[in-house]
Amino acid sequence: MSALDLARFQFAFTVSAHIIFPAFSIGLASYLAVLEALWLRTGEQIYLRVFNYWLKIFAVVFGMGVVSGIVMSYQFGTNWSVFSDKTGPVLGPLMGYEVLSAFFLEAGFLGVMLFGLKRVGPKLHFLATLMVAVGTLMSAFWILSVNSWMHTPAGYAINAQGQFIPVDWWAVVFNPSFPYRLVHMVLAAYLTTAFVVGAVGAYHLLRDKTSAPARLMFSMALWMAVVVTPIQIVAGDMHGLNTLEHQPMKIAAMEGHYETRAGAPLILFGWPDNAAGETRYAIEIPKLGSYILKHDWNGTVQGLKAWPKADWPNTALVFWTFRIMVGIGFAMLGLGLWSLYARWRGGLAQAEWLQRAAVVMGPSGFVAVLAGWITTESGRQPYTVYGLLRTAESASPIAAAAVGASLVAFIVVYFAVFGAGTFYILRMMGASPADTTSGPDPMEPARAAGITPGPAQAMAAPGSAQH
Amino acid sequence: MVLDLAFIWALLIAFAVLAYVVLDGFDLGVGILFPFIKGTRNRDTAMNSVAPVWDGNETWLVLGGGGLFAVFPLAYAIIMPALYAPITAMLLGLVLRGVAFEFRWKTERGKFLWDWAFAGGSLIAALSQGIMLGALIQGIKVDGRSYAGGWFDWLTPFSLMTAVAIVIGYSLLGATWLILKTEDDVQRRAYELASALTLALLAAIGMVSLWTPFLNPTFLARWFSWPAILYVAPVPLLTLAAAGRLVLAIHDRRQAEPFLATLALFVLCYIGLGISLYPNIVPPSISIWDAAAPDKSLAFLLVGTVVLVPIILAYTAYSYWVFRGKVDTDGGYH
Incomplete structure (x- = not known):
């Protein structure tokens, strides 16, 4: 493999490993805020x-997100130095704002969130x-503004050194x-x-129908599925x-269309073959493609x-990852509708098949996120900045051996570290949220962090003597 | 000296890097010293003394890297490939020690593994940063707008020495932090370690300070030509004063002063480094003005920086204040 291929693979590997954690921690942080607000209110x-159950899981997920994220902030320079030199004046300040407005905020308050309840009291802790x-x-x-600019660059000019330079910051940030x-x-x-919270709730409901925390998780998660999935599809x-x-070419790849035509079919499945210039074994619905894309048969x-x-x-990669994402989206919609039916028929706690389905669907969000990102990012190739800067012209002048060696090191360390992290998270999820004998009094939060044998200790999974 | 945007940004990036060095310096130092602290409970205490703040400390590294990308993209594009191997090693070291903060509490059987990950990762990160420092001071070969050297240019006797110096320096920051934040066993051990590390650090500072001017005639002129010597003389003199305070403070078993004196040593050495390198951001040839992004980029980010950095400093200070005093070994949420 060439240094370019290795650098591309390295970026794909490290960013894929990274995106899993923020995809979870963005949602979990909001969920924790909602739970704490409900606690303070009621x-x-x-x-x-x-809240305490998921806080411990959040800490592990967030930690893995931080360390894999630091790697990303240096990958641009190590493997993509020409890209960095050329796009730095436009994209760098956006990333600077990310650090200043987001990373410091998260890191600055994370310590208080994890360790500070008894030191600052419930109100400041909620803050x-x-x-x-x-x-x-x-x-x-x-970061999505940065990424979007690479797909739909706007508000820029190109200077004598071949660098992209900002002309209109509003247009840069809010690119199309x-x-x-x-x-x-x-x-x-x-x-x-x-879906993760729902799966954990379902797993514990299957073992104990009376578990109030499991019912709460399951119900809240399925309301999210009911409300958010249709919005997401739109x-x-x-x-x-x-x-x-x-980026009409990307859409052509997602749809598996090689020929330009009126009344194009919707290709459900098939095998896009770039060499042959056609989608083989296509199963298609006539004219529906034109209707979906152009709203005209x-x-x-x-x-x-x-x-x-x-x-x-x-x-083929763009086409299939797109179908995986869309398929999961509709499966999520289906589960949401099923949950409405189950609520109407006598309650979620009794709906064992729904619970089993929810357990199976637990990791589906991660798969959909990864598939969707592969669709959009590999659909951006062969460019880093769409239509303007080719990937082949973006890489660092680094020998293949150096890129390859660092790639192997990343793979080994990531599998060991994030493998262990996933194992610990699953074990924490396996511990019953109902195993808390005496919760702390809301007015006396001192014990929430667990000096005396309280909820924190009781949540220790079998075989792990937690601190 | 010209007070333009590039110069202001050079000061801000320098501040971010210094903030990173002293802040992550003490928590990396605690990691490096982990094998020298015996007993699970004592190690729990040592780790808990940095657990609430390490993530914020490390964010300054992201600001240093991200800031360089934003305001000096050419420097970022040259330095990163030039220091490819040590940067990769540093990142992996930071991964290993960062996850140890959580993983160490999740297992009894595998706890020793994460103790090693914490110590080893911290050591690798510190060594890598020291090598990067040495390689940068020695200078980076540049052709046009890209790195032109080989893949092991960073490996020299000088960079190995700066690597050792940084490991010693971070360890001393860690030891004096533990003096400040702990009691009893851990604190006693930290005093012992700090005494030995102080001597080692002063020797290392002496060697690096004497070696650096002879790497490059410009450096020599900055320090030893007349009348420059008058302007720069306060730096070594204050360094000596800080070293004296440090030795006395440890001898007198003071709580906070050893840490503060070590901080002063770091700041003075950093100023000394700045005197040698200014105005180059990629020594020996690329100045801050060569590497700077257009004013429109610098100004856009400066607006946010002027507003946000004071706020960041305020809530960071608040977070340290919340966790002030001696560390509570049982204060975790684990």
Whole structure:
């Protein structure tokens, strides 16, 4: 493999490993803020119990997100130095704002959120939780603006050194694909979290129907599925139409269209073959493709052959990851509708098959997020800045051996570390949230952090003597 | 000296890097000293003394890297490939020691593994940063707008020495932090370690200070030509004063002063480094003005920085204040 391929693989690997954690921690931070708000408002112990249960998991997820994120902030320079030199004047300040407005906010209040309840009292502690949640959303705002600019660059000029330079910051930040991508990703993070929380609730309900914390988690998660999934499907469709406007070649790859034609079919499945220039074994619905993309049964849809073959992305990858994402989206919708039926029929706690399905769907959000990102990012190839800077012209002047060696090191360390982290998280999720004998009094939060044998200790999983 | 945007940004980036060095310095130092602290409970105490703040400390590193990308993109694009191996090692070290803060509490059987990850990761990160410092001072080969050296240019006797110096310096920051934040066993051990590390650090500072001017005639002129010597003389003199305070403070078993004196040593050495390198951001050839992004980029981020950095400093100070005093070993949420 060439140094370029290795650098691409390294970025794909480290960013894929990273995105899993923010996809979860963005949603979980908001969920924790909601739980703490409910606890403060009602004084009901159950909210604090569920809060403490997820807080411990959040700490581990967030820690892994931080360390894998630091790697990302240096990857631009180590493997993509030409890209960094050229885009730094435009993208650098956005990332600077991400650090200043998001990372510091999260990190500054995380300590108080995790360790400070008895030191600062419930109200200030809630403020800390809220700041962490706001920080995760600010972070999403800036980094998605950066990413969107790479897809739909705007507000720039090019100077004598070949650098992109800012002309209109508003146009840079709010570039054409940014609002769609931001909404789509934040909703995806919320859904990912909802399905994890729902699966954990379902798992414990299957073991004990009377577990109040498990019922709370399961019910809250499924309301999220009911409300957010349809919004996400609409947001995804709008994002797709925005992509059609600005990156029509990517849409052609997502749809598996090679030929430009009026009344194009919707290809459900098939095998896009760039070499042959056609989608083999296509199962298609006539004219529906034109209707979805152009809202006209006979609308003309561009195929990949409208562009030079050298500019085509890996069509099969774009095509299939897109279908995985969409398929999961509709499965999520289905589970949400099923939960409405189950509530009507006598309650979620009794619906064992729904609970089993929810357990199976637990990791579905992660799969959908990864698949969707692969669709959009590999659909951006062969460019880093769409249409303007080729990936091949973005890489550092680094020998393949150096990139390869660091890639192996990243793979080994990431699998060991994040593998262990996933194991610990699953073990924490396996511990029953109902195993808390005496919760702390809301007016006396001193014990929430656990000096005396309290909820924190009782949550220790079998075999782990927690501190 | 010209008070323009590039100069202001050079000061701000320098501040971010210094903040990183002293803040993450003490929590990396606690990690490096982990093997020298015996007993699970004592190690719990040591780790809990930095657990609420390490994440914020490390954010300054992201600001240093992200800031360089934003305001001196050419420097970022040259330095990162030049220091490819030590940066990769540093990142992996930070991964290992960062997750140890959580993982160490999740297992009894595997606890020793995460103790080693915490200590080893901290040591690797410190060594890598020391190598990066040495390699940067020695100078980086540049052709046009990219790095032109080999893949092991960073490995020299000088960079190995700065690596050792940084490990010693961070360890001393860690030891004096533990003096400040702990009691009994851990504090006694920290005093012992701090005494030995102080001598080692003073020797290391002496060697680096004497070696650096002879790497480059410009450095030599900055320090030893007349009348420059008059302007720069306060730096070594204050360094000696701080070293004296440090030795006395440890001898007198003071609580906060050893840490403050070590901080002063770091700040003075850092100023000394600045005197040698200014105005280059990629020694020996690329100045802050060569590397700077257009004014429009610098100004845009400066507006936010002027507003946000004071707020960040305020809530960071608040967070340290919340966790003031001696660490509560049982104060975790684990």
